Each structure stands twice: as C-alpha cells, then as structure tokens.
Amino acid sequence: MAKCKQPGIDLQLFVYNFSFTTERPVRNLKQLMESHTNQRGCTMFAAALSFKRLFAVALTLVVAGCASAPEAPAPKAESFTLKHARFGHTAVADDEAIYVFGGTNERGFIGNIERIDPVTKTSTVLPVRIMPRRYASAVWDGGELIYIFGGDGFQQGNYHVEPTIEIFNTRTRKVSRTKMHLPRRLNSAARLGEQIYVVGGSTFDADSGFRTSPLVTAYNFNNEQLNRLADLPDARDTQVFAVGE
Incomplete structure (x- = not known):
C-alpha cells in the first residue's frame, strides 16, 4: 500500500x-x-x-x-526448612525464636518440638517431647513459658480430643502438664493481661462425632485455673487475636 x-x-x-x-x-x-x-x-x-x-x-x-509497561520483580521469599514435614501443627514465637509443636505426617502423630532461629534460618529438633497431638493452639506468656491447649490425640488405637494443657519452658526445655477441662480441637487462644483466652473449637462425641463449640474459657496465670466465660454467639472453629497488649 x-x-x-x-x-x-x-x-x-x-x-x-x-x-x-x-x-x-x-x-x-x-x-x-x-x-x-x-x-x-x-x-x-x-x-x-x-x-x-x-x-x-x-x-x-x-x-x-x-x-508494554514493565512489571516490578517479585521479592524472593526466605526459605526455612523443618526437619520433619508435618501438618496440623501449631507454632508460636517468643522474642528469640519460632517454636513448632506436634502435628502429623504419613507416619502418624508427631510429639517433637522444632525451634527455628530466624537469624541463622535453621531449625533444630529439641531434646524434649510433648504428647503427640495436632490441631492444638499455643500461646507465649511473654516470659519463658509456652502453653499448648487441646487438639487431637491418638491413644490405644482411638482418636480423642486431648484433655491436657502442656507448659513448655523455653529456658529449661522442660514440659509440665495440667488438666484441661472442656477440651477442644481447632480452638484458638490469645493472651491478654494475666489470662489466656481459649475460644471456640470442636468437641467429640462418640455418637455424633466432632461438633463445633461456642465455649470461651480463660486460663489464669496466678491460680493456674481454666475458667468458663460467656459463650460465643455462634459455635465455630475459629481464630482469635489480642489487640493492644
């Protein structure tokens, strides 16, 4: 043309x-x-x-x-590799490291603790064990203790909701235990002041199986008791966060 x-x-x-x-x-x-x-x-x-x-x-x-507008390159993600692959675990950080508790994999429930160092980007399996569990919650108390609430357990060939609170000392690397009344799996917990609030989750009944729960309980550091508070408006497996503490 x-x-x-x-x-x-x-x-x-x-x-x-x-x-x-x-x-x-x-x-x-x-x-x-x-x-x-x-x-x-x-x-x-x-x-x-x-x-x-x-x-x-x-x-x-x-x-x-x-x-034709150029796109900004995506930032590279930092790589952290656990020693043991797992799912259903719980993780919490203190002011030095990230701790990963329990979970499960193709071989069954896991009862170890891995400590991730965010500076060296390495993970170490600690020489201490917890009760094998998954779908629990964990909360740091702001000092040297981490509390683990509920979750699924497996004993004598049967699944159950774990009725034990485990308390892990990050300095001594020792675990102590106390009873958890009204245990739930897939609950969520957060610290506010001198209490840890454990919210929602699921209970287990042999006839009906797992059922979501509206329960709200508060663990008091001073008397080491878990007290029941007003229920949630709706039963749910949930996540809860504390703001301003």
Missing part, C-alpha cells in the same frame, strides 16, 4: 485525539486526505478508511501501550 507523505498529516496524533472526540475529526481527516489526493495523487485510505477501522487502530495502540 502506498504511503501518503504529505506534510501536516499525522495519523498517530489523530488517533490520540480520536480517543477524546467524536466523528468530527474523522470527517476533517477525510476532507484533508481528499484534498491532498487531488493535489498529489496520493490514494492511501482517504475514502476507504472507516470509523470502525480508526477505532480498531486506536484500541490496538491503547492495549499495546498498557501491555
């Missing part, structure tokens, strides 16, 4: 303007092209170029311009 090289005709500029105007520039362009055709014999598309073709050209340029 022959190109019309007459001065004063700028198709690119017209397409830019076209995106903000109506048919009026189209008629002006046709008149301009026809006048140059009569003078120079240039027959580019003065009579054949339609409104739809101009719209297609404009749309193509707009799309091409948007697609």
Whole structure:
C-alpha cells in the first residue's frame, strides 16, 4: 500500500485525539486526505478508511501501550526448612525464636518440638517431647513459658480430643502438664493481661462425632485455673487475636 507523505498529516496524533472526540475529526481527516489526493495523487485510505477501522487502530495502540509497561520483580521469599514435614501443627514465637509443636505426617502423630532461629534460618529438633497431638493452639506468656491447649490425640488405637494443657519452658526445655477441662480441637487462644483466652473449637462425641463449640474459657496465670466465660454467639472453629497488649 502506498504511503501518503504529505506534510501536516499525522495519523498517530489523530488517533490520540480520536480517543477524546467524536466523528468530527474523522470527517476533517477525510476532507484533508481528499484534498491532498487531488493535489498529489496520493490514494492511501482517504475514502476507504472507516470509523470502525480508526477505532480498531486506536484500541490496538491503547492495549499495546498498557501491555508494554514493565512489571516490578517479585521479592524472593526466605526459605526455612523443618526437619520433619508435618501438618496440623501449631507454632508460636517468643522474642528469640519460632517454636513448632506436634502435628502429623504419613507416619502418624508427631510429639517433637522444632525451634527455628530466624537469624541463622535453621531449625533444630529439641531434646524434649510433648504428647503427640495436632490441631492444638499455643500461646507465649511473654516470659519463658509456652502453653499448648487441646487438639487431637491418638491413644490405644482411638482418636480423642486431648484433655491436657502442656507448659513448655523455653529456658529449661522442660514440659509440665495440667488438666484441661472442656477440651477442644481447632480452638484458638490469645493472651491478654494475666489470662489466656481459649475460644471456640470442636468437641467429640462418640455418637455424633466432632461438633463445633461456642465455649470461651480463660486460663489464669496466678491460680493456674481454666475458667468458663460467656459463650460465643455462634459455635465455630475459629481464630482469635489480642489487640493492644
């Protein structure tokens, strides 16, 4: 196709303007092209170029311009590898490290604790064990103790909701235990002041299986008791967070 090289005709500029105007520039362009055709014999598309073709050209340029914008490279994720693959575990951080408790894998329930050092990016299996459990919750008390509540356990060939609170000392690496009244799996716990609130979760009944619970209990550090509070409006497996503490 022959190109019309007459001065004063700028198709690119017209397409830019076209995106903000109506048919009026189209008629002006046709008149301009026809006048140059009569003078120079240039027959580019003065009579054949339609409104739809101009719209297609404009749309193509707009799309091409948007697609050509460079994207910022995605940041690289830091890699932390556990010694033991697992799911259903619980994890909590103190002011030095991240602790991973229990869980399960293809070989069954796990009863170890892994400590992740965020500085060296290494994980170490600690020389202490907890009761094998999954779907528990864990809370750091702000000092040197981590409390583990509820979850699933497996004993003598039977699954059960674990009725034991385990207390792990991050300094001595020892575990102590106390009774958990109203145990639940998939509960959520958070510390607020001198208490840990354990919220929701599921209980187990031999006839009906697992059932979500509206229970809210509070573990008091001073008397080491778990007291029942007002129930949630709705029973649920949930997540809870403390704000402002």
